[in-house]
Amino acid sequence: SQTIHQWPATLVQPVGSPLSLECTVEGTSNPNLYWYRQAAGRGLQLLFYSVGIGQISSEVPQNLSASRPQDRQFILSSKKLLLSDSGFYLCAQTGQGAYGYTFGSGTRLTVV
Amino acid sequence: GEDVEQSLFLSVREGDSSVINCTYTDSSSTYLYWYKQEPGAGLQLLTYIFSNMDMKQDQRLTVLLNKKDKHLSLRIADTQTGDSAIYFCAERKIEYGNKLVFGAGTILRVKS
Numbered sequence: 001s002q003t004i005h006q007w008p009a010t011l012v013q014p015v016g017s018p019l020s021l022e023c024t025v026e027g028t029s030n031p032n033l034y035w036y037r038q039a040a041g042r043g044l045q046l047l048f049y050s051v052g053i054g055q056i057s058s059e060v061p062q063n064l065s066a067s068r069p070q071d072r073q074f075i076l077s078s079k080k081l082l083l084s085d086s087g088f089y090l091c092a093q094t095g096q097g098a099y100g101y102t103f104g105s106g107t108r109l110t111v112v
Numbered sequence: 113g114e115d116v117e118q119s120l121f122l123s124v125r126e127g128d129s130s131v132i133n134c135t136y137t138d139s140s141s142t143y144l145y146w147y148k149q150e151p152g153a154g155l156q157l158l159t160y161i162f163s164n165m166d167m168k169q170d171q172r173l174t175v176l177l178n179k180k181d182k183h184l185s186l187r188i189a190d191t192q193t194g195d196s197a198i199y200f201c202a203e204r205k206i207e208y209g210n211k212l213v214f215g216a217g218t219i220l221r222v223k224s
Contacts (some may be wrong), residue, residue, distance in 0.1 A: 043216035103154040
């Protein structure tokens with residue numbers, strides 16, 4: 001079965017501080033991995049996706065970056081957080097066969 | 113384009129049927145999905161439909177697909193208070209690492 005671990009569940013950070021959110025997955029080898037952000041409990045915005053180690057594609061220009069140092073590890077980072085980086089961050093991996101994504105439980109980030 | 117559109121809000125009484133609608137733009141999408149998000153949680157896959165199908169039923173859930181009009185709907189029979197959540201429609205893109213494009217979500221409120 002596919003499982004995604006995200007941590008921390010909640011995070012409060014001051015403006016200008018660095019950020020590192022980690023996502024690790026179990027199940028399929030060489031999964032496609034995704035970082036989404038959800039603002040104000042509504043729509044999902046795709047931030048980054050990765051089809052393999054070291055391969056990162058960015059969907060929107062922003063203050064964040066992503067890395068994939070290992071097959072099942074996906075990291076979202078920032079050197080200096082902005083207030084607008086607040087939101088609910090979700091990691092996902094491609095499901096098996098016809099299935100869509102499997103999502104992690106998310107990290108709620110509040111930048112103060 | 114990539115737009116997936118959904119109605120913003122739906123309110124129903126407990127025991128009634130709920131119908132959540134979605135329109136998408138990419139006729140080459142292979143799979144379409146419905147996800148459910150409860151407050152503060154990640155997204156949970158409810159059901160999916162392959163693009164060559166018209167209908168899929170799974171217990172209380174019925175998915176209807178009108179490929180000509182690019183219209184997808186989710187019907188929940190005998191809606192319960194536990195069904196209150198945000199429901200996301202998504203289409204799967206073959207390119208870009210099989211990414212899913214999500215609608216903005218429909219808030220379903222069930223009144224007892």
